[in-house]
Amino acid sequence: MPQIADRIRNLPPYIFATISQQKRQLASDGADIISMDAGSPDLPPPDSVIDALAHSARNPQHHGYAGYSGTPGFRAAVARHYAQRFHTEMDPDTEILPLLGSKEAVIYFSLAYLNAGDIALVPSVGYPSYSMGARIAGATVHYLPSSAETGYLPDLSNLSAELAQKARILWLNYPNNPTGAIANVDDYQPIVDFCLKHDILLLSDNPYYDITYDRNQGISIFEVPRARPIAVELMSLSKTYNMAGWRLGAALGDAPYIKALLNLKSNVDSGHFRPVYDAGIEALDHTARSWIEARNAIYERRRDLLVSLLPAAGLQAEPPGGAMYVWARVLQGNGADYARGALQHAHVSIAPGGTYGPDGEDYVRFSLVNPEPRIQEALDRLRLWQEIRSR
Ligand SMILES: Cc1ncc(COP(=O)(O)O)c(C=O)c1O
Structure with missing residues (x-):
């Protein structure tokens, strides 16, 4: 079999590719996964942007x-x-x-x-x-x-x-x-x-x-x-x-x-x-400034809900000033074990903090890409799992 070059053989797989594979496996077994790992926005672009795409795609010169x-x-x-x-x-x-x-x-x-x-x-x-x-x-x-x-x-x-x-x-x-x-x-x-x-x-x-x-x-x-x-x-x-x-x-x-x-x-x-x-x-x-501010207000409400629910799930975080993530410290164990357990036992996917560098090992990262009821449900599941974990 032809040899893979060292630069690829020694390259770890991209973390979100690995998590996606694990999620697919669990979903095919019937699990309802709440995805809070990657930073892929769940909200749509402005309508006029989609109209511009469609209009341009109809021009035969544009292909x-x-x-x-x-x-x-x-x-x-x-x-x-x-x-x-x-x-x-x-x-x-x-x-x-x-x-x-x-x-x-x-x-x-x-x-x-x-x-x-x-x-x-x-x-x-x-x-x-x-x-x-x-x-x-x-x-x-x-x-x-x-x-x-x-x-x-x-x-x-x-x-x-x-x-x-x-x-x-x-x-x-x-x-x-x-x-x-x-x-x-x-x-x-x-x-x-x-x-x-x-x-x-x-x-x-x-x-x-x-x-x-x-x-x-x-x-x-x-x-x-x-x-x-x-x-x-x-x-x-x-x-x-x-x-x-x-x-x-x-x-x-x-x-x-x-x-x-x-x-x-x-x-x-x-x-x-x-x-x-x-x-x-x-x-x-x-894109109107008001569209951006309305979108930020949605993330801000999600952020506040999530941060308020973290302590019951064995986590602690300060509300972030920007971006679409909450960086939460794991109060018992490390980030890799917490993220693995959250996916396996609560069917909530989050990113282990060590992915972001050696100073992140005691953390996990949540993306704010779910509506508030799903965030509530994810944190309810993590709280129940945490109760079992800390017995
Ligand atoms: C800090 C940072 N840089 C770059 C990217 C890549 O974004 P994109 O390739 O979608 O522009 C991301 C995506 O999550 C990011 O968080």
Whole structure:
């Protein structure tokens, strides 16, 4: 049998692919699973976005390859959105590249900026693809400690000069997955200055800037003084417009970063389906702020319900300031055992915290992607299971 290459043989499977398989098995045995693991929004996109997709799909000219850099119209819409939302001017032809979802760019930037033996600075805890991208590139992951005490900002204070010199990229993500932490300009500034000093590419992975609660506001890395020459931002339509399955996002940054990304990406894919870009223009140009606020209010009510029910289920969490997750500490045992038991015994699927880095092992992550009655039912089941567990 032909041998699989080491880089794939040694790569652990993606956690949500594994959980999906376990859920399918239980569902085929008749279990009613409540899925609170992946961050796939359950609410629909705005109607006008679906209308734009359907309208564009009826045009016989719209079924060929749409171009390696996407359509000029979608790039211009991203530029308008950044100008209006963040007062940041980006050249739509050289500083913006549409993506098939922002996840692919996590891997592409790792491949484009990491040589074997280089260091990727990855917050512990953070989105798992940051460390996977580094591994696929043959680089080494150095986890930056982050904790509730420091607002889940990465701690750079103990990084040795040797590590800082070998580091090529650093990942940031606020509002944060999995913790829901928020960061402001003052939080970002020392990290920007650190990256400038050591010539490290700062990758701001920013799919949640418009999912915030309690009057918090998400920002762009380009609003931070001095960030522009050293930073790339990834934005996504998946969460903000409930379009996760549509796979549409964009990378923004100075032309050399975008050129490197395009060089790699155009060798792998041939761009998106034209109607998806056209629907993306509609989403960015015409989604009312009131639609976003109404959607955030729904997540906020779910968040408050979930957080209030956690202690009876053996968990504890602070209400997050943004993103669509609740990061809960397991009061007895660890996150991996809790998540495994919750699925097996309560048929509630949640993500084990260790997936997000070594500092997450005592945690589990809930996604707020179920209506309130389902959240209530999930937590009732977890409470009953917890009562048996703690006997
Ligand atoms: C922090 C973060 N980055 C990137 C992504 C990928 O999003 P998408 O590829 O749908 O744009 C996710 C999805 O959960 C995420 O949480």
